[in-house]
Amino acid sequence: MQLGYWETGKNHPKPVTVGLLCSFYKSTPDELGFASTAAVKTLVPSGAAGIQAGSTPGESFGQRLDTARRETDRTLASASVTPAQLDLLDERVGWARHQYLYTPPAPILETLLSLLADIDDLAGDRQPAAVQVRLSELTAILATLIADALMKLGDLTRSQAWYGTARAAADDSGNVELRARVRAQAAMLPFYYGPLEVAVTLTREARMITRGRPSATTAFAAAAEARALAKLGDRYDAQRALRLAADLFEQIGPSGDADDAFSFPERRFLLYRSGALTAIGDTAQARRVQAQALELYPTRTGIDPALLQLEAAICSALDRLPTDACDLAGSAILTILPAYQTPILRARAHEVIRALPPPTRSSRPARELREILALPPGTM
Template sequence: MQGTAEGRTPQEIAETIHRHCSVSLLRAHRLARGLTLKSAAAELRNLGAGHGEKAPKPDPIQLGYWETGRNHPRPLTVELLCSFYASTPEEIGLTCTATMQALTLPGTPDIRTCPSAGGSFGLRLDAARREVDRTLASATVSPAQLDLLDERILWARQLYLYSPPAPMLETLLSLLADVEDLAGDRQPAAVQVRLSELTAVLSTLTADSLMKLGDLTRSQAWYGTARAAADDSGNVELRARVRAQAAMLPFYYGPLEVAVALTREARMMTRGRPSATTAFAAAAEARALARLGDAREAQDALHNAADLFERSGSGADTDDAFSFPERRFLLYRSGALTALGNTNQARRVQARARDLYPAKTGIDPALLQLETAICSALDQCPADACDLAGSAILTTLPAHRTPILRARAREVIRVLPPPTRSSRPARELREILALPPGAR
């Protein structure tokens, strides 16, 4: 690095990067030392290991959030960062929460609101920008360039929580094009690994979007691509996560045995180490086993999932499509208990889960209400069951009213007592399910 060769300190180099590259001071300190988000997070965890169990254990996602002001680190974490960078809080820009929350990266488009240029001109703009990126990277990908791409994908992972699947696919395909454009050139091994990881993440979200839209063949193909990319990266946690996520397709559309096999494979890959991925895999396995009617194994898997979730501290600091916060754990627990016929316990879990969902979210609250409807059907209350299911469909925003919701609503009719499946409430629910997309 030129600054180092000139005898400048990391602090001086960081200040120069901050002034001239329009990045936060915290990010500038990392870049001044030539560290990626991943390597810096690993070194921070190693540094914190000597400070007891309460020491912060940041991951690359959290570090990226802190650097861009999306989250503000806790006081203990600020101390750790100051020690790591041999700086004061002021020197790394962590003295004012409001300032950190207001930080943005000039020149980085907000993919939630930035309109796309249409037609051939838009394609020319995209091609020109990628060519400039390649030139700036001098035949490779610089750490700063990779971090910026990583930030955009992290942003998409947050956006995914509440965005309808159809427009989300446009965002995901654009990001995939950027990743693959860089991966097409020969890169150093560490860079190629990171690009494979990003490809796996984006492919998984693409597959999940297609599943929600009912395009099952393409969804299955994209899950295959995601698994291949994750395997290519060698990242065990990501390999396991992709498999656990891929189990959602056979869980909703069959065969259920494949869902169990995928979740077990994911759990075995992590060797039972407490993490968000292991807790997710165990909860998904319990839900699939319950729907298969294997009550004993489902109960064992539920206990295992609860233990793993508690020990992992899942979703404590991040909330995106690859986190596993309590509300999602409860959603999976609800699915297992509902399938097992434990309706009273399932209702309590559903109520707790609904209270944890933010106002702006996706289809999970509707899925919870449909499970409450299934509980009513199992409790021999067909009118309540059909009313709840119909309300879940009609109160969901039209863009989110996808085939996966309708498939779960049909499950309500399937579990109704046979004499009531042709009753007026059941007929009205069928009429709601037959409405064209967007109809009220």
């Protein structure tokens, strides 16, 4: 009876019913006279609904599965980055990592931003997972260097934002060592500008990510933690972190290229150790470490030697030698190239004055140091 109503056109079956009739009679809706019926719901096995993209009319479900698989394979294999392009990017970023140590922060920013723009152009297209991971790694490295340069220039808000970008890119890459390294490096911003508690948190997070496995990054994180704890006045934990850093550094031995901004060579380890020892007031040992570190730095290196000289000046201030302290600090500022006379260096020089015994902070050597620090870079 119901078929009669459908055949006379008095009623129309539901799309699902049309599908069942087509399956039963092995016919199309047109052949059964249901051409005007709304779109027919295709019946497919449970769980396979939605596999329609790229299908051709008349294809069986199995054929649609094969078509979908082939299209997926083509998508996975497609890439706008060739192996040669990726190798070239690696070389360019590697070159920038070396140049970073010997180029003032302002001009190196132009180089880093240009490189990052090239990577962003490629990362905007769909890439195979392995290529995308490598692009994320390169992005994390460049963003970290940009953040560090901005910190040295005193642009703290942008530096913090770029460190956030670096962490996001490192996390996206899944590279454990890089994720930890970016966090340890990001701790430099709160170390110099506060809050110090954030610096401690970041360094500990870095060590947690590596699960304490001996590596250059783990040693770096422990040394940075020691320096921050010492500046907080936590002598006991600072010494504990220093011992851990020394043990880790001894286990890994010399590794990486000392002229790579992302390596942690002996001279940088000694720089961090000097900072911790100076902050806890162990001036005798700090002086020995400073002298040892300065011997390892080439003359063309950026601000690290000046930072070591300023820490030596702080040691003199703590030892109640105000004239020596101010002379050392003034010399460190006056002898460095103007392009390196950044806010971070001047901030460290002001710490020399604060470390002086209170009665000597208004002495002639202290006044002369203040006058030097008040001069614009390049006029000294």
